[in-house]
Amino acid sequence: QPVLTQSPSASASLGASVKLTCTLSSGHGTDAIAWYQQQPEKGPRFLMRLNNDGSHNRGDGIPDRFSGSSSGAERYLIISSLQSEDEADYYCQTWVTGVVVFGGGARLTVL
Amino acid sequence: EILLAESGGGLVRPGGSLRLSCVASGFPLSNYAMNWVRQAPGKGLEWVSYINAPSRYIYYADSLKGRVTASRDNARNLLFLQVDSLRVEDTAVYYCARGLQGSGWFSDLWGQGALVTVSS
Numbered sequence: 012q013p014v015l016t017q018s019p020s021a022s023a024s025l026g027a028s029v030k031l032t033c034t035l036s037s038g039h040g041t042d043a044i045a046w047y048q049q050q051p052e053k054g055p056r057f058l059m060r061l062n063n064d065g066s067h068n069r070g071d072g073i074p075d076r077f078s079g080s081s082s083g084a085e086r087y088l089i090i091s092s093l094q095s096e097d098e099a100d101y102y103c104q105t106w107v108t109g110v111v112v113f114g115g116g117a118r119l120t121v122l
Numbered sequence: 123e124i125l126l127a128e129s130g131g132g133l134v135r136p137g138g139s140l141r142l143s144c145v146a147s148g149f150p151l152s153n154y155a156m157n158w159v160r161q162a163p164g165k166g167l168e169w170v171s172y173i174n175a176p177s178r179y180i181y182y183a184d185s186l187k188g189r190v191t192a193s194r195d196n197a198r199n200l201l202f203l204q205v206d207s208l209r210v211e212d213t214a215v216y217y218c219a220r221g222l223q224g225s226g227w228f229s230d231l232w233g234q235g236a237l238v239t240v241s242s
Contacts, residue, residue, distance in 0.1 A: 043225070045222075045228040045229070047167075047229075049167075053234075054217055054232045054233060054234050054235050055159075055167065055217070055219075055229075055232050056232065057222070057228070057229060057230040057231070057232070060222060060225065060228055070230050071230075100166075102166065102167050104167075104169075104228065106227035106228070108181075109172075109181045110169075110181070110183075111157065111159075111169035111172065111183075111227055112169070113159075113166060113167040113168065113169065114166075115166050116166045116167070
């Protein structure tokens, strides 16, 4: 089954941009993933599905400050014009039939 | 309003059982695959179960296989998760989540979660 690797933390300044990375394990480099945001003390929120070619479909109500891109086995979440409410944990997720896998999550701090 | 709401969490002794419910509002549950995902205190997300719309295909995480049963009642817009032989390590917030149309293994709508605490 696939393994998703995320760096555990990231930080960026208010108003700046940040790129979070999710790396797919060998043999799964063309898989689509999803990105989720989890703000403190809240349930996860679907941000987007991100395909191998970089095309992505944002969830309902997700602003276009959130975008995605892909390069090889890496999937990126790019957040521009950072706001204080973007401080949260971010998870990537993929699947094969019968198994869903989450990355370990990345905590984003907005400075 | 389109939402999911879990219920049935609480304190359970090790070895006990619990049945979580999830009610869907604002959309027909029958059109969607559903997932259960849990999160232990201070930890990341862990997938628990997938059930497709007609309940024909149901899958479970290896960590709970044999102790968990997912089911649904589409007529009542309800999803269920039965967990037996509970262990301390099953302590977590349990979320129900709606499968994304066309790719039900991704989840585009999540409930607020139900806390299950397993302790003696």
